Amino acid sequence: MNGSQLPPLLPPSASTVSGELDLLFAYITAISVFFAVGIAVALAVLAVLYRRKPGDGPPPQIHGSTALELVWTVIPLLIVMSFFVWGTDLFFRMRTPPIEPLEIFVVGKQWMWKIQHQEGPREINELHIPVGQPIKLTMTSEDVIHSFSVPAFRVKQDVLPGRYTTMWFEATKTGTFHLFCTEYCGTEHAGMGGSIIVMEPNEYQVWLGGGGAGESLTDAGERLFGQLGCATCHGDQAGARGPSLTGVYNSEVSLAGGGSVTADESYLRESILEPATNIVAGYDAIMPTYRGQISEEGVLQLVAYIRSLGDPAAAGATGAAAAGEAGQ
Ligand code: HEC
Ligand SMILES: [Cu+2]
Incomplete structure (x- = not known):
């Protein structure tokens, strides 16, 4: 009966941070919408309610109120500080890899992602990883700036020529997820994508062994x-x-x-x-x-x-x- 399906509002949520990040995003959006709508409506209603009626003289003049000033300073301050504290805490957790992550190395070039695993296998535009294990990527570029982005994990990091950048994530679901380059890098930028294939740890071990590339990094x-x-x-x-x-x-x-x-x-x-x-x-x-x-x-x-x-x-x-x- 439900023939037409709407596209999903958000990409799948498949990493240890994606749920919390969505919650923080929803929290900031909800508060912003609440105040934006509330202020706009109050403005309209009050303008009508307190409009100048026939026979009205000039209204009484108000020359400041310390209590009022404190209320509209302190409450917004507490609200934006809650964005700041939660956002900063989450940001640091997203930037700091746990001890002993599984390390994988990435080289971006126009227009592909080249990936090397410690144990030897290499792949292009595909990244196979085990579920439930922190993964740390060390990345660089052979030419221009690229950006490694996995929306389902809510992670993205620029990949720069001439230096290493790192990022980490831990997948919580098996399956195949989109990988994108999110820094415009030339004619075929739009095609510079691929897949992250999240596997059960034992399947990943089999995959590593089956790669045929015997030589480790x-x-x-x-x-x-x-x-x-x-x-x-x-x-x-x-x-x-x-x-x-x-x-x-x-x-x-x-x-x-x-x-x-x-x-x-x-x-x-x-x-x-x-x-x-x-x-x-x-x-x-x-x-x-x-x-x-x-x-x-x-x-x-x-x-x-x-x-x-x-x-x-x-x-x-x-x-x-x-x-x-x-x-x-
Ligand atoms: C002609 C001799 C020579 C060759 C060949 C050579 N190096 Fe060096 N390397 C040195 C000297 C001398 C230093 C210390 C002075 C400096 O920092 O440049 C050094 C420094 C280094 C350092 C920094 C070490 C530290 O203690 O901080 C690294 C890393 C390094 N080399 C790696 C390599 C690699 C990898 C190769 C091969 C691709 C290589 N080197 C080839 C002579 C050489
Ligand atoms: Cu690119």
């Missing part, structure tokens, strides 16, 4: 490290021309110009593509630039390999988590 990075001759300078032997890369990930690196930086993914990427930008204290600027010789996917593989060489902060984090548990 770390192994691919190790192979590149050998092929590009990085090991000739970073060989870990005494008197090597370059610093040891073991344990460098997430450590504080002292720079030749003074100061220090945390060796995160972006720093490692920059060290490979623009070695002259930050020179490690105690070393000469002899490292050649690899810009133009390695694709962004290759750089992600090298970064994954360098990360696998040890991470002092991860050891610290596990220690802190263990201490926290012991304290409870």
Whole structure:
């Protein structure tokens, strides 16, 4: 009997934040509509009720009321503060990935999404993930600015050339959801989409194994490290021309110009593509630039390999988590 179906008002709600985000959106919309309509109606009704009638003189003049001023200042302040506190709290939770998410790497280019899983499989315009597990994406672009958007998860993050951006989400439903590029990026921007395929964890394991691509991201990075001759300078032997890369990930690196930086993914990427930008204290600027010789996917593989060489902060984090548990 119900032949014609209206398009849904909202996309499906399929992540740990989507329900709460919709609720916050509805809350802000409801309050805005309530006041917009209320004020418009009050204005019309009062204009009619208190219009000047024949024989009326000038009305009594009112010269301010502190009580009234306080009421119309404090109540709106409390209302907008509730938007702010709830919105900020949700924003921080949406920006901060939980400990030990499943990490996946994304490279955008005109006009496709290239995706690499840690365990090896790669895919284009499709992202297979397990349900009920936090996923962290580390993303970059080979050309212009793109934006990775999954409406069903209520997440969106710009993907920029020359640097890494990250985002995280956790799917709560299995199924296939739309992926869009939401930054106009040229002629075929509209076609730069794909699907997120959310699977049961055991199905995802089968999918990973069945990908046929045996080489993991770390192994691919190790192979590149050998092929590009990085090991000739970073060989870990005494008197090597370059610093040891073991344990460098997430450590504080002292720079030749003074100061220090945390060796995160972006720093490692920059060290490979623009070695002259930050020179490690105690070393000469002899490292050649690899810009133009390695694709962004290759750089992600090298970064994954360098990360696998040890991470002092991860050891610290596990220690802190263990201490926290012991304290409870
Ligand atoms: C000719 C020798 C040489 C080669 C080849 C070389 N490097 Fe370097 N690398 C250095 C030197 C010297 C430094 C320290 C000075 C600096 O920061 O530029 C360095 C610094 C680094 C750093 C920063 C390390 C830290 O402690 O902060 C990284 C990461 C790195 N190299 C990665 C690589 C990778 C990956 C390759 C291969 C694609 C490579 N290097 C090839 C000499 C080399
Ligand atoms: Cu795009």
